[in-house]
Amino acid sequence: RAKLMGGGQIQHFSEELKAAFKRKLTMESQLRAALDHKELFLMYQPKIALKDGSVAGLEVLLRWRHPRHGVVSPVEFIPVAEEAGLIVEIGEWVLKSAVDQCRAWRVEGVPTVPVAVNLSARQFHRTDIVGCVASVVRDAGLAPGDLELELTESMSVQCPERSAGLMARLRGLGCTISIDDFGTGYSSLSYLKQLPVDKLKIDRSFVQDMHQSAESMAMVKAIIAMAHGLRLEVIAEGVELQEQLDGLRAAGCDQIQGFYYSKPLSPEDCAGYLREQAAPRAPG
Ligand code: C2E
Ligand code: MG
Ligand code: MG
Ligand code: MG
Secondary structure (H helix, E strand, O other), X not given: OHHHHHHHHHHHHHHHHHHHHHHHHHHHHHHHHHHHOOOEEEEEEEEXXXXXXXXXXXXXXXXXXXXXXXXXOHHHHHHHHHHHOOHHHHHHHHHHHHHHHHHHHHHOOOOOOOEEEEOOHHHHHHOOHHHHHHHHHHHOOOOHHHEEEEEEOHHHHOOHHHHHHHHHHHHHHOOEEEEEEEOOOOOOHHHHHHOOOOEEEEOHHHHHOOOOOHHHHHHHHHHHHXXXXXXXXXXXXXXXXXXXXXXXXXXXXXXXXXXXXOOOEOHHHHHHHHHHHHOOOOOO
């Protein structure tokens, strides 16, 4: 009897696996088509400098307008794109589109700020990322300083020397390098010390409950103090509440990003936002 039940469970499990596998294959082929059919688009989320409230930059966030499922989150389809190798093409498209948008704003007289693009592990390790970044920026007539690259800690733990080398070359071009989701990876502090980066981005999980958890608050303070000790800038992501903002300001955080200031914006809304923010305030 036990054997029968076990067999039944295995069968049930394999049906589920089959379904999941099918879903993935479907998504993979649809994602392949998405690039050609122009279903991918970018949103732009402002980063604010706490010292004066100015817009310090924009993070570029990828979206997929699926013909049937509506807008799909990158959390769902980036892993699929990575596994299928599609991330190379998609990643290049993101870089190029972001830089072209920045260029277009400049031509239209929109006051622009640096744009930050997220890179995936495979894109970073398996493509000529340095050559790609250099040519994309050059073709758009922008300076590498207009581009910031967000990498995660976990991307560099497999091959630390190679990663550090690539970061140094990207930085050598003039791009800003930041470590995204900082505090959630496993890199040691001695490794961090050697990383050629400019900026740490405190993960949302610490920011989320810093106003109600002494532990999270302690982490946030420690990360900020350490970053400044290493002469790195610090930005906090996922700031939603006034209490979080107050805590981050008190701890000396340099920049913040989150729904408290702005959700990710369409290019049109973002242009309006940039114009508005750059305009001199009405007196009084
Ligand atoms: P991330 O780089 O850590 O981006 C921050 C995520 O937090 C974004 O989710 C953003 O919309 C969200 N967010 C911003 N402010 C708040 C807030 O105040 N509260 C909350 N709850 N969320 C906030 P999104 O756009 O869904 O992106 C998720 C992840 O997907 C990104 O995390 C990044 O790792 C990845 N991703 C997005 N675009 C790209 C891309 O072009 N290429 C690659 N390789 N990955 C991307
Ligand atoms: Mg990011
Ligand atoms: Mg992040
Ligand atoms: Mg994050």
